[in-house]
Amino acid sequence: MTPGPLLLFAAAGLTAGLVAGRRHAPAWLGFTLAGAVAALVAAAQLLLGGAPWEWRSEFAVAGQPLHLRLDALGALFLALVAVVGGAGSVYAHGYWSDRDYPQSAPRGRLWWNTLLLSLGAVLLSWNGLHFLIAWELFTVAAFFLITLENQRRDVRAAGWLYLAASHLGTMCLFAFFAALAARTGSWELGPMRERADLAPLFWLALVGFGLKAGMFPLHIWLPSAHANAPSHVSAIMSGVTIKLGIYGLLRTAGWLPVPAAAPWTLIVLGAVTALLGIAFALAQSDVKRLLAYCSVENIGIILIGLGGALLAAADGSTSLTAGAAWGRLALAGALLHVWNHGLFKSLLFFGAGSVLHATGTREMSRLGGLWRAMPWTASLFALGAVAISGLPPLNGFVSEWLVYLGLFDAVTSRSPAAWAALPAAIMLGVTGALALATFVKAGSLIFLGAPRTAAARDAHECSPWMRGPMVAVAAACGAIALAPALCWPLIARAAGAWQPGWADLTPPASLFTLGGMQVALALLAFAAGFALWRRARADDVTRQLTWDCGYVVPTARMQYTSDSFAGIAGGWFAWILQPQRRLRRPRGLFPEGASRMERVPETVLERLIGPVAAVVMQASLAVRRLQHGRLQYYIAYVVVGLAGLGTLVVLGGGS
Amino acid sequence: MIVFLEFVARLVGWLVLAPLLPGIINKVKAWVGGRRGPPVLQLYYDLARLWQKGVVLSTLVSPGFIAGPAVAWVAVLGAALLLPLGPVGAGLSFRGDVLLLIYLLALARFCTAWAAMETGSAFEGMGAAREVSYAVLAEAAIITAVLALCVHSGSVSLATMLNPAAGAGAVLLAAGLFAVLLAENCRVPFDDPNTHLELTMIHEVMILDHSGPPLAAILHGASIKLLLFATLLVEAVVPLGGLSRPAAAGVLAAGVLVVTVGVGLVESLLARLAFRRVPLLLTTAFLLCLFALLVAWKGGAA
Structure with a gap:
């Protein structure tokens, strides 16, 4: 089957799910899964070398004829939508079931399918107006998904912030597409590299798409929205929808000429986003907020790769010269990281959701020791933690390795690009080490040690509906990790759709070696773990209390907490984290109570946007005083207004 | 066959020489x-003894407590095998292998810190927090040093x-x-491997609860890591490429010995730093590597 009928089938499946979702959950799940599988197959056809699929119709929507097109680059993102969308649907069936949430579950299914459909529409539209409509639809659908639990105040606040910030982005995109249409005379999209006058429009796109992607400092909406949404929604938002911002940037940079400063800006923004994103993540004590900030970091890594690709493309020609080769590696790394992050981030959010479901809290310092009750979730979360820290032998390492290799090649080629690549590589290294600290902290506080509260002690393993998608996504992570060379042609085709000269399908020789090393490492790690376990079991194992400096009755409260773990590295970023501490010291000979509270604010939001918003609100309040409902004053306003206009006419009438 | 024998020889070399x-x-x-001090072979005796011993486990730990040291040992050994040995070259060399080496060491760090957190002890949490935090600065320094070598040699694979x-x-x-x-x-002045005061330790405090074979794996892994860094340091600084094979092997061995004695001297003559000073010293190391990078950059341009 060609992609056309498959995509039609996918759309039909999702629409049927949309209709069925109101009453019948199993039917919804069946239809949605069928649609997701169809979309995945369509995307796979293109990534495996199928010709781009195109469909034009005279049928006009909003006055514009329909123009749908799917090429390898769109297919790369469509595959991610299908995989995470499908996995999320199964997860939602267990996590947000009709039994637990009789009111919001049907609503959630409705908006979930709307979200998937509009995400697909964004990836298929090659008309600026339709792109905008689909974009707005997916923004709104995501808003209703975030606010499924709208009886909670912080959920409403998060949804509101998301909606306001997203519309600022949409406004920029509206200006971008409208200006583009005004200058080219058509809403049709497509390559127009020769129109040098379109270059400045890139900045509008950067703000609009960058805001959706969660680029620093436009990320303000992201942590609260992703933390407060139901976990399957967090997974698709962190894993997929922020990637659509990357998709938009890729398309813009691929179709339009970019200003000379744009690649440099992207690399710098990417490096800053990565470093500060992970610094904020490390300081969080709410596991879902931590994961959300970590998404900001990963967007930074992708942006570094993208900026490097643009720099190389501007540097060399479109052909595979030495100058461009490193850019191709960086782009391949960025594109592969889009997949990788989508996969392990949804795995981690699913895991966090299971923990939330089992214990009712997202505060890591209230959890602990969950591995005993939730062995599946614990081991899958640990796998995701290793993957997201970019460690071998998992998939995060492969994509980061490609980005690194691109940057290192830029450095050794001694091109001017090295001045961006050098600091970016060092910052990437620091980011990696901080990510490791972040995920050692997250994993160990939640799953290891002793339970810190009764809720953590009484936890239970999640249902198979929730476990299944986690296993599936983890398996996908493992597949990419162990066979990176097989993924290369898919990525290369997407890169070729972006920059025609870059579609070299033979993987770099070192990628084969790396794949072999990853397999060997994974096998040896298993073998060594098993051997040591056997050896330790061979003699008698004595179980004892943890040795706490000879202390006989250690309690769970003596364990390290989130803030104490992050204290050292967090202190280096205190200038931006601005942690607020409340300390009550023990006083007197018989101290009654002492406490130390620490909170990391949303610095950009509270220190930068907050004051500005406060001024605007003040001004609005002042203006509002004019309106008070007293008729005589209104008549006076009219008279004064008329008099003013009259004066203007009389004075200006002479000319 | 030759390749296989060489690999085995290399493996045995790392495994046997490291505890020295x-x-x-x-x-x-x-x-x-x-x-007079303990005999030079003391660690061998210790390892043999620990391997025979039973295990005491905390009531809180999961199987990860034992898997952690095992994976860390594999990771460190893998990193060591990637390192070319002067005249003999690397067993397996590919573009970007240096990144795999750095990240294998990071994997070992992840596993050690994870295993430490298994116990739920405040001390081990403290050690893990210190380990992963100071590693951030060390990582910056090491990436910069690698970049300096890359710029200097124009290559991104360890062998060249x-x-x-x-x-x-x-x-x-x-x-x-x-x-x-x-x-x-974890040597002086950053950490003191001999101290018995938990509050002042990094690495040693992370392994307080380990015993028996897992502890043997940790100690052996740590010694491989030390040998790895000493070899890397010597190879990065001394031009072994120009020497004949026996001479290069001799210089490499002598270099590693000099570095080891240097560590011993530093440990005898310096006191451990206060913890708030540690970042300062690591930042200095980063700056030294950064200057080396700039020198390499300038040197190539001339």
Whole structure:
């Protein structure tokens, strides 16, 4: 089957799910899964070398004829939508079931399918107006998904912030597409590299798409929205929808000429986003907020790769010269990281959701020791933690390795690009080490040690509906990790759709070696773990209390907490984290109570946007005083207004 | 067949020679302190004894407590096997293998810290937090040092990167890498491997609850890591590529011995730093590597 009928089938499946979702959950799940599988197959056809699929119709929507097109680059993102969308649907069936949430579950299914459909529409539209409509639809659908639990105040606040910030982005995109249409005379999209006058429009796109992607400092909406949404929604938002911002940037940079400063800006923004994103993540004590900030970091890594690709493309020609080769590696790394992050981030959010479901809290310092009750979730979360820290032998390492290799090649080629690549590589290294600290902290506080509260002690393993998608996504992570060379042609085709000269399908020789090393490492790690376990079991194992400096009755409260773990590295970023501490010291000979509270604010939001918003609100309040409902004053306003206009006419009438 | 034999020889070399280094360091410390000290082979005896012993596990730990040291040991050994040995070259060399080496060490760190957190002990949490935090700065220094070598040699694979004659920045690089070696291997002035006060330790406090074979794996892994860093330091600084094979092997061995004795001397003559000073020293190491990078950059342009 060609992609056309498959995509039609996918759309039909999702629409049927949309209709069925109101009453019948199993039917919804069946239809949605069928649609997701169809979309995945369509995307796979293109990534495996199928010709781009195109469909034009005279049928006009909003006055514009329909123009749908799917090429390898769109297919790369469509595959991610299908995989995470499908996995999320199964997860939602267990996590947000009709039994637990009789009111919001049907609503959630409705908006979930709307979200998937509009995400697909964004990836298929090659008309600026339709792109905008689909974009707005997916923004709104995501808003209703975030606010499924709208009886909670912080959920409403998060949804509101998301909606306001997203519309600022949409406004920029509206200006971008409208200006583009005004200058080219058509809403049709497509390559127009020769129109040098379109270059400045890139900045509008950067703000609009960058805001959706969660680029620093436009990320303000992201942590609260992703933390407060139901976990399957967090997974698709962190894993997929922020990637659509990357998709938009890729398309813009691929179709339009970019200003000379744009690649440099992207690399710098990417490096800053990565470093500060992970610094904020490390300081969080709410596991879902931590994961959300970590998404900001990963967007930074992708942006570094993208900026490097643009720099190389501007540097060399479109052909595979030495100058461009490193850019191709960086782009391949960025594109592969889009997949990788989508996969392990949804795995981690699913895991966090299971923990939330089992214990009712997202505060890591209230959890602990969950591995005993939730062995599946614990081991899958640990796998995701290793993957997201970019460690071998998992998939995060492969994509980061490609980005690194691109940057290192830029450095050794001694091109001017090295001045961006050098600091970016060092910052990437620091980011990696901080990510490791972040995920050692997250994993160990939640799953290891002793339970810190009764809720953590009484936890239970999640249902198979929730476990299944986690296993599936983890398996996908493992597949990419162990066979990176097989993924290369898919990525290369997407890169070729972006920059025609870059579609070299033979993987770099070192990628084969790396794949072999990853397999060997994974096998040896298993073998060594098993051997040591056997050896330790061979003699008698004595179980004892943890040795706490000879202390006989250690309690769970003596364990390290989130803030104490992050204290050292967090202190280096205190200038931006601005942690607020409340300390009550023990006083007197018989101290009654002492406490130390620490909170990391949303610095950009509270220190930068907050004051500005406060001024605007003040001004609005002042203006509002004019309106008070007293008729005589209104008549006076009219008279004064008329008099003013009259004066203007009389004075200006002479000319 | 030859390749296989060479691989086995390399593996056995790393496994057998590594525990020698802590013994030499201890001997140097004893000698400076005017004591007789433990025998040079003490760690071998310790490892053999620990391997025979039973295990005491905390009631809280999961299987990850034992898997952690095992995976960390594999990771460190894998990193060591990636390192070319002067004249013999690397067993397996590919573009970007240096990144795999750095990240394998990071994997070992992840596993050690994870295993430490298994116990739920405040002390081990403290050690893990310190380990992963200070590693951030060490990582910056080591990436910068690698970049300096890349720029100097124009290559991104270890075998060619460590081959050419050292540039003008060799001294800077040596100082920077030596500081990283001390930090990554938890030696004075960053950490004191001999102390018995949990509050002041990094690495040793992370392994307080380990015993028996897992502890043996940790100690052996740590000694491989020390040998790895010492070899890397020597190869980065001394131009082994120009020498004949026996001479290069001799120089490499002598270099590693000098570094080991140097660690012993530092440990005898310096006191451990206060913890708030540690970042300062690591930042200095980073800056030294950064200057080496700039020198390499300038040197190539001329």
